[in-house]
Amino acid sequence: MATQSTSLFDAGVNARRWIDDYVARAPAHDVLATGSTEPWATMLEELAAVASDDLGHARERVQRHAADIGTGFRIIGEADERPWPVSPVPLLIEASEWAGIEAGVAQRAELIERVVADLYGEGRLVAEGVLPASLVTGSRLFLRPMVGLEPPGGKHLQFVAFDLARGPTGEWRVLADHLRAPAGAGYALENRLAVGRTLGGLAARLNVQRHAPFFAAFRSGLAALCRRDDPRIGLLTPGRFNPSYPEQAHLARYLGLLLVEGADLAALEGKVYVRTIGGLKRIDALWRRLDPRMLDPLAFDTHSQIGVPGLIDAYAEGNVVLANAPGAAVMEAPAFHAFMPALARAVLGEPLKLPTIATWWCGGPDECAHVAANLDRLTIAPAFGHLPLGLADDASRADLIADMARRPQDYVGQEEVRLSTMPVVVGDRLEARPFMLRVFAARDGDGHWAVMPGGFGRIGEHPQATVAAIGEGLWSADVCIYGAEPVAPVSLLTATDSLHVRRNPGTLPSRVADNFYWLGRYLERGEALLGAIRVLLGNSIDADGGGAVLPTATLARLVGMLAGSNAAPAPASLNRPALIQFARTAMEDPDWHSVAAINRNARAIGEGSRDRLSADMVRLLEAPFPTQRGMLERAGSLQRRYAAIVGLSAEHMVRTSAWRFHDLGRRIERAAAIARAVRLFGMPGATVDDLSTLLDLADSQISYRQRYPTGLARVAVVDLVALDPNNPRSLGFQTERIANHLAALPVLGDDEMAEAQQAQAIRLKAIVETADATTLDVDTLGDVESRLVALSDAVARRYFLQGAEPLRAVGLTLA
Template structure:
């Protein structure tokens, strides 16, 4: 633990910087202002001293810098969240100061959470099984059957593996006396475990020595136990496990993507799955592949339109039948959320004694369900000192309308079962960096428990803290102006360096990257197409800006060539046709083609690419996601903005070329790029490179070289001047030019030859035949004879090829499940 710094020797001055001195000063200043029930003030200061010394070593005397640094690490990890109604993700707010809890105190907390998890499991099993708790009067029938969270179709079904719950979250509050109490249980789709993991990563990168100094317990054993617990419930010995997400618009989608990547789970949406003959499959580019378990983050009512909400567009028809037959594990089982209802909190002490024969080790905050006359009278008499909340999670009329006190009392009398009264909990505080100093702020703690392979509950050592914005807050929720904190459980015993990485010699080496869902292949394909489309449109705009509008920057193109450039941009949907070719008209036209979201402008295409990147973040590097999500440039001049965008496109292309493993996902991404680039090149050749009465001027040919990014290559080969046939040969037919039509055709054929096929007859599939025919047309063409008809045919063939790729690989929606040769594995 930390020791006090030694004073300077006689004749020596104190060092200019001493982390211990800074940490001690921060603590003394903080304790002088913190309330008596503050976590730091009321307990041993040695752990906090050690942690703050690490912080001082990083930030010197600048706590604001420490906050910025840990936030930067969180951003690098890719942590984010979305408030419902927001269009954009927000960065996850992480405090550089972790919440420190001694291992001895944590042992009691963990025991209480494990006890509560077992109680919730047994009560859930009874509600959907024997029903004795209602029959013997321990629970009112209205509490169960009147809850919108109780799912009647689940009654009488035994879940696979025999357990309804595999993963739960529990919100805890620490009172002024140091006692811990339960604020809420989360059973339907508990969020936050990924944020706890990301907080730990961000803080560990900032405070690298904290693990060794305080013996901080690790998260990896908890996640390993959870993964093993789900696998143990599956029928197959080597199960395929997925994380079922509602999609990228879900508030915690970044967390879900991070968890899937960390745990090695397949991140899937409802459209990726299909139920067939009592089993569940994921639609992949190699056909249907069996999936054995789903850690669902989808509302249970949306899981299966045949069992629950018939309007659900994101569920899987037949999923519940497969679950009832034991062919797929759902964690957690649908219907378990009935115990989340705040009204249930009023009965938890009674349930613990009736079901477990024990008192609760972690008491629930005092709750009164107003369905009982005595309880309602108590709430009405103490309306000013209680928190009035919805009994079943949805706002009743009196609360939703912000009614007056009289209206609320009237609604309480009319529908008392819709309300609970709960005590207002005074929260302990902890240090948080505000400005350049430590300030006390109230906090709550979300803890997670998971069922291990042996069926026993394992509690994550820590979780994540949620910190209030105001010193006197009594309720905390993540949102604007709030923070989250890593929770470090520390002790005197060394902690083994356990990781989810398997022992070096225990895995069989393989180079097969695993299952690629059709939706993911679709996303990667269109990510490539949109990036290439944006780059091609930007190239045309840059030529227009640099050679037609900015007259001081170079020679002006002829009106005929400018007109063709305008036609190219209009044909791509970038902007409406300008009223003329004056400088003002062309400036407005170029600005619209770059920024007008009402058209297929560069900004609009970038937005499409960003949305795909958000949906594929479990398979993209943080650098790639950051580039895709970068805001549109705001420099004053359009050429400067265009230059910034071009450098961004180049960086993304470099990442995909040099950092993506050459697996099927990369092939689809590059395939999309090649098809889109081939289309753009064929279009540019028709406009600027064909021999007729109106083209082949030097301006046309120079523009064609600019659009094909081939000016340097041409000048090196032909220093004497620009001629049509050499230009066309370089841009269209030279297989060594990575921008040429021939190069794209060869790469397209190579990708399709290496992607999986369904049949075993060694015959080419439709998309492969189209690619072979396309490559043959281009390979046998000559620059002198290449004409608009041939190029038009190439464009049509590229469109047909793209449709064939989509039909073959992007199996979604109403695509027949029994296509010819479909693989079931």
């Protein structure tokens, strides 16, 4: 019997069934229920094509794609990141409707630019009474040191964002302006990537407008403001503890910007430099995600530990662009919303194309009386962004009224906005949820405003919610602008005929080199400690493949080695229960230098290096500690994870300077561990158990058995573990790699003389190369360990320029 072309699993049938069921239940102000269902049917057909009739599977699939991209965010006060919540159902807006939003957003951005320029310039708006002086000077967002400073390029704003709400009748209004460090553009990009991978054919079928032209325009706009033809541009981040740090790392990687923190930068003689392994390199523009008061302790908050002293002086001289200009956020204050209609008429000579939510600033007596008379119908909000006394969580209505009477200028009253709804997957069907839209605008290379087509939607948790904010239980949505006209395939990739091919990946900040170096050391240290714990638990390799029981003397040295590394306190005895507890502490106790504590340090470095690590590497570093019942099973799981990380770094990391520092850290850590192990278990008088333990610790049992099948001999073991340059686990192999890495890293001088760290590595390599297994003694191995410590210090002094390190050391190049 022929199969029917329209079965229960046919995508079109499922899409129409979902729509009919949804429209029958959706409120009257829903975007799907009130408009054409055809584009929604096309989108849901794409969804059904990958998920059949299981909407829950579609939600899980798009979340997996978001996880693959590496999207995440952090709630303030929480240590761990959360996965970014993406809905599989995008918000669809037709191109003609979007044209009105786009025009309104561009107009608002230009209006705010002109008002900010006046407030920090001539001050005519206050002088002529368009704005009250107390509205400006009373705001903590108004930065007096910026008055009279002309920003490089003459523009205060390069990148802005606005929160919009769609009302029950389809009108759009502005709820909030974001001017300090607008977040979310990276999430909009990531939403598009995740949804695009799920709904592969949607872009072509609906002619969805792309995000790439917007980001290209922004990048060219920043470059156009710089004084050099080939500028170096950075994204200035507060660091990995910032809630949107993963987004910042993704944007830096996508736009080709240098992700920097305040400690990476130095202001010198009116210019700003990034501290790199090759000296100080000039930086021309910073897209800042740092609060403006934290930017420069000499100009603003003197307590700032994350700013750059002297940055504002360089800005005032026009030698560094800051996007956005410090002080522009004065217009973020909700109190300004009450004056936006008047400002549009006074500054632009036209009404607002996108109206602002109705707002009354209580700094005026009539407005204050209106708000007081309508407390039950209005939303009371802080006028300048910070929470007044009366709005505290534990304040009563009486407290609010009393505080409004004392300081009315600290409050605004705003109308309550009913939000339109859109379809969201809840369980196994579509449900209506309220949404807001965040839209982004950026200045392009010609100084005009470009608007990202779509932005991202923020979806409320409850059907009757009046405000949507990303948080626990909430979702975001991609926003697709569709139309009848085909969309050109635009990408940020440079045209092949204009691309200058290079194999140098660019500037490597000292902080990043420091992170990669210690990531290598921590991973190697954790793997070595885990190997020692497995030997202690009786998991060493014996000739017949069984577990070996170590004699007391060997066991005591192994326990002493672990206790000496502060992995755990020395056990009271060497009986089995005490050793098991000792091993458990060394593996899991976060208060000691255990495997768990080492992994935690490695994870922290991984979180701060997202722009340079693959998503697979970050996932392995962030994986939770194993929870299998037995310790050996947990140890085995950890060992496999370490092996996977080693494989990724060996086969997937390009051999750049960043990789060299990562591998250098591994080699120095492994060399020290091997030298220590040989000193403890390989000296004259070593027993067969000592030598077997040494082979286990050096992961060289199989290599030895293949080379010497007749049995264990001390000199042969020591030669394999300490001196054989062909054994990747040997001391000799590590010292050769260390010398090679340091020889390949940049030097500051042009006299072709070895720098301190290079000379130390050459001497260390020579000591090991000329050693003989028959005469290698404790003193030589102790000397090797001391030299490794000194070498690590020399590497840090030369390459990891941080804090109070002199800005102009001897030979330090400025470029």
